[in-house]
Amino acid sequence: MSTTNFSFSDKLKVKLKDFGPAFFIIGYVVGTGSVTSMVISGAKFGLSLSWALLLSCFFTYFLLVAISKLTIVSGDTLMLNFKKTFGKPITIFIITALAVSIVSSCIGVMGVVAEVAMEWISVKTSISFLNGPIISSFFILILIGLFWTGKHENFIKAMSLMVGFMALAFVITSIMVLRESGNSIIEFFPTLPKGDNTGLIIAGIVGTTMAGVCLASRSILVQEQGWGVKDLEKENKDALSSMIMTFLISLAIMISATGTLYFKGTPVNDATDMMQALGPWAGDFALTLFTLGIIGAGLSSIFPNLLLFPWLIADYADSPRNMKRPLFKLIVILVALSGLIVPILGGKPVWILIASQALSPFVMPLITLFLIILLNKPEIMKTHKASVWMNIALGATFIFNCFMLYVALVGFMDFIQ
Numbered sequence: 001m002s003t004t005n006f007s008f009s010d011k012l013k014v015k016l017k018d019f020g021p022a023f024f025i026i027g028y029v030v031g032t033g034s035v036t037s038m039v040i041s042g043a044k045f046g047l048s049l050s051w052a053l054l055l056s057c058f059f060t061y062f063l064l065v066a067i068s069k070l071t072i073v074s075g076d077t078l079m080l081n082f083k084k085t086f087g088k089p090i091t092i093f094i095i096t097a098l099a100v101s102i103v104s105s106c107i108g109v110m111g112v113v114a115e116v117a118m119e120w121i122s123v124k125t126s127i128s129f130l131n132g133p134i135i136s137s138f139f140i141l142i143l144i145g146l147f148w149t150g151k152h153e154n155f156i157k158a159m160s161l162m163v164g165f166m167a168l169a170f171v172i173t174s175i176m177v178l179r180e181s182g183n184s185i186i187e188f189f190p191t192l193p194k195g196d197n198t199g200l201i202i203a204g205i206v207g208t209t210m211a212g213v214c215l216a217s218r219s220i221l222v223q224e225q226g227w228g229v230k231d232l233e234k235e236n237k238d239a240l241s242s243m244i245m246t247f248l249i250s251l252a253i254m255i256s257a258t259g260t261l262y263f264k265g266t267p268v269n270d271a272t273d274m275m276q277a278l279g280p281w282a283g284d285f286a287l288t289l290f291t292l293g294i295i296g297a298g299l300s301s302i303f304p305n306l307l308l309f310p311w312l313i314a315d316y317a318d319s320p321r322n323m324k325r326p327l328f329k330l331i332v333i334l335v336a337l338s339g340l341i342v343p344i345l346g347g348k349p350v351w352i353l354i355a356s357q358a359l360s361p362f363v364m365p366l367i368t369l370f371l372i373i374l375l376n377k378p379e380i381m382k383t384h385k386a387s388v389w390m391n392i393a394l395g396a397t398f399i400f401n402c403f404m405l406y407v408a409l410v411g412f413m414d415f416i417q
Contacts, residue, residue, distance in 0.1 A: 031301035032109045032294055033208040033357045035166075036274065036350055038250050041201050042257025043268040047188045050254060052202045056209040057247040059397040063215055064239035066371050066386070066394060071219045072227050072235065073384045074374075078219035079315040081374055090366075095312050097363040098213050102305050103338050104356035105213075110136050110339030111349025113298035115271040120291040132343035139295075140336050143303055147323070147332055166293025167249045174252040177259025188258055197351075199411025200358050206404050207360035209246060212367060213308055220311055220321070229384070271350050302339065306332045351415075358411060361404040368398045 041049045067078055074081055083091040114136040121127055121135075192198060227235055260276055261268060268274055275290045310328035314321040322328070342349050372394045375386035386394070 031208075031297040032112050033105060033204075033301070033353055034250055035253055035294065035297060036112060036271075036353050037201065037204040037208050037357060038253035039257040039261070039274045040268050040350065040354065041205060042254040043261035043266065043273075044201070045192055045198070046190045046258045046262045047254060048190055048192050049198075049202055049205060050189075050251060052205045053209065053247065053250055053254065055400060056206040057243045057250075059393075059400050060210045060215075061239055061243040062390070062393040062397055063210070063368065063371070064218055064242070065236055066375055066390065067215055067218050068222045068227075068235045068239065069232060069384065070371065070374055070381070071222045072229060072232060073382065074380050075223075076318075077223055077315040078216050079312055080318050081380070082370055083316055085374060085377070085380075086370060091316060094363060094366065095316060097359075098216060098312060099309050101211070101213055101356065101359045101363075102309055103335055104359060105353070106302055106305050106335055106339050107341050108349055108353030108356045109298045109302055110139065111342030111347065112271045112353055113139060113295055114343045115349055116275070116291050116294045119272040119275070120287060123287060133340060136339055136343040139299060140339050143299065143306065144333060144336050146303070147306060147336075148329075166289060166297070167252075169289055169293070170256050171249065171252040173260070174255035177255055181259045181263065183259075183263060187263075188255070190262075197354075197411065197415055199407045200351075200354060200415050201411070203358035203361050203404060203408035203411050204354040205357075207357035207408075209250070210360065210364060210401075210404075211357075212360050212363050213305070215367065216312060217304070217308055220315065232384075268350070269348070274350075302336075306335050309335060355412070355415065358408050361401065361408040364401040365398060365405055368394060368401050372398065 038053070070081060071077060076084070079091060079095060082094065114132040117135050118130070118132055121130055222235065257268075257274075260266075261273075266273070266276060271294075275287050307323065310323060310325075310331050311321055313328075313331075323332075342352060372386070372391065374380055375390070375394070378385060
């Protein structure tokens with residue numbers, strides 16, 4: 001009888017593989033959209049909107065658990081389950097809504113990345129021939145090239161490392177702000193003013209955390225992970241760890257912006273205004289650190305977005321996710337090129353990005369309702385139907401999503417006026 005001795009590095013790789021979906025959720029959610037939403041929220045309202053962050057992470061946990069359980073027990077991904085049970089038209093509507101969210105997110109994210117990169121170049125170098133369209137074209141060509149060659153894993157790891165440094169910087173800054181601001185904790189929660197795009201910002205906070213696209217991709221990742229019924233407990237821990245880390249990092253960004261921008265009365269209207277949120281700890285290096293972090297967060301969140309639309313189509317068709325298909329290659333290129341819209345045509349990329357995040361609440365009530373129905377179907381879930389407590393949790397999530405839909409509608413109406 002032979003025994004196998006695993007080294008520490010082998011054991012670590014197994015553990016990291018087990019939490020692969022959690023890392024994807026954290027990396028996708030804590031990106032440019034999250035940083036933008038949290039910084040603007042902190043700069044305008046202190047921690048007064050932290051309740052939206054807390055509730056969105058809390059309810060997203062139940063959605064992650066529900067989607068994962070449905071995928072594991074049924075063996076089918078979310079979109080395929082929707083098509084089989086509710087029909088093609090409504091499933092195509094959901095996929096279309098998610099596709100709009102994907103494209104609008106790419107438009108906003110690349111706009112923010114280009115604006116931040118331009119600011120760094122103008123401050124730190126003497127280069128004068130570069131502009132937004134050239135910079136964004138450069139990044140888009142990198143992303144398309146990585147997709148075309150399939151050699152993107154090391155690039156994504158490098159981008160994630162840059163995001164990790166920025167997240168760590170925000171955590172350190174938030175601790176310093178709490179210790180050295182001289183303000184009582186009550187002052188971190190000012191009274192919310194009426195108007196001032198409050199509804200849109202709330203919807204953006206919830207949308208960037210409870211992102212419909214991210215939830216749909218959870219089903220794909222769980223299936224690719226090869227988890228079975230025996231792994232349901234592991235899946236629960238994975239979902240819980242992803243939401244705890246997402247909440248802590250996002251809250252740290254909000255606290256940093258409160259201490260560095262809100263108490264100083266510094267408005268945030270452009271992407272470059274956000275750079276001051278790291279001022280106290282990073283000092284002169286804050287500009288470079290924030291720029292690297294935003295570029296890393298932007299590119300590492302755009303790249304999965306390029307893949308998600310073809311993934312959704314493949315899941316709907318119940319076909320292999322073969323990214324070498326000509327149709328999928330064309331979709332990837334078109335979605336990537338949408339990132340040129342803001343740099344070429346102009347606009348406020350910060351608010352375009354917030355608006356794109358705020359689109360997610362429009363489809364979440366429907367997804368949540370469908371999940372509740374599917375998890376209670378014995379022909380699908382067999383002996384693993386949703387418990388009473390899970391039904392209560394998902395029912396509360398549905399009510400929360402309906403409320404967020406109302407907030408998003410009011411927010412968009414106020415923003416347009």
